[in-house]
Amino acid sequence: MPPPVSIGLVTWNSAPKLPTTLEALAQQRYPQLEIVIVDNASQDDSVTQAQARFPQARFILNQDNRGFCGGHNQAIRVARGAYYLPLNPDVTMQPDYVSALVEALEQHPACGLAAGKLLQAPEVIDTTGLFINRRRQQYLRGHGESDQGQYDAPGEVFGVDGAAPLYRRAMLEAIQFEGEYFDETFFAHKEDVDLAWRARLLGWGCWYTPEAVAFHPRSFRPGQRGHIAPAVRVHAVKNRYLLLAKNESRAGWQRDGAHILFYDLQILIYLMLFERSSLQAWPLLRAVWARAQRWRQMIWAQARISPNEFLTWFR
Secondary structure: OOOOEEEEEEEOOOOOOHHHHHHHHHOOOOOOEEEEEEEEOOOOOHHHHHHHHOOOOEEEEEOOOOHHHHHHHHHHHHOOOOEEEEEOOOOEEOOOHHHHHHHHHHHOOOEEEEEEEEEEEOOEEEEOOEEEOOOOOEEEOOOOOEOOOOOOOOEEOOEOOOOOOEEEHHHHHHHOEOOEOOOOOOOOOOHHHHHHHHHHHOOOEEEEEEEEEEEOOOOOOOOOHHHOOHHHHHHHHHHHHHHHHHHOOHHHHHHHHHHHHHHHHHHHHHHHHHOHHHHHHHHHHHHHHHHHHHHHHHHHHHOOOOHHHHHHHEO
């Protein structure tokens, strides 16, 4: 039998998006699936929909919103699969999506993460992998491009977007800290970048396979901050500096410090002029700074890749 896969679905007032996601999940051809559904105190019928479609699933019903990170950490702790797939409630997987991702990681045992080809619409790419540039700004490879087969070759990528990745359970256990797989101080946004960065530092690769295809309309799109809830924007700013505090190397600052600081100056000017509400990120950052430094000590004590070698990923 193939290795069991646990699929974690975290919902929060997700009812309008859920029907197609749940139906696509039910159509997966993979023979060994465990489903864990965590609800973050939804006020709609998200739970009712999920229970009607998957009465056999394991449900965790929170009394408050634990965010993406807290919800998936709860699911991972009770999951029994050799692999864990965090599934966004707005992702529609093709029937062989899980099978293709498992096959990719089974064939590449040094990789702990797998990415598929996510599409915004038929023949319009959402992402084929997660990358970071020299300003330490994450970007989605191929986002918005017409799918003409330019990303039909499998291979290594820096990381995988958090909408529907596959994580090896052994990798998750190796990189967890104080019982957390996703850092819960992130709450939501950039937590997938943080996990991928940490995994790479600790020696795990990430494999992209175009055989795994899913649709993801994506509500948080590059260059469209005005459409995002103010609270999420605050977390997005805070989490940029958590990423740097936990994962950036001295060699990275020496090579790319000017690029990083110039970009941060642009961020600060933008916030001062157009988005002063997001300046709340700094008090939140101060409150979690000491814990971020404990994460950093763990990461760099266990790092298995040299800083100079790692810098080749930042282009």
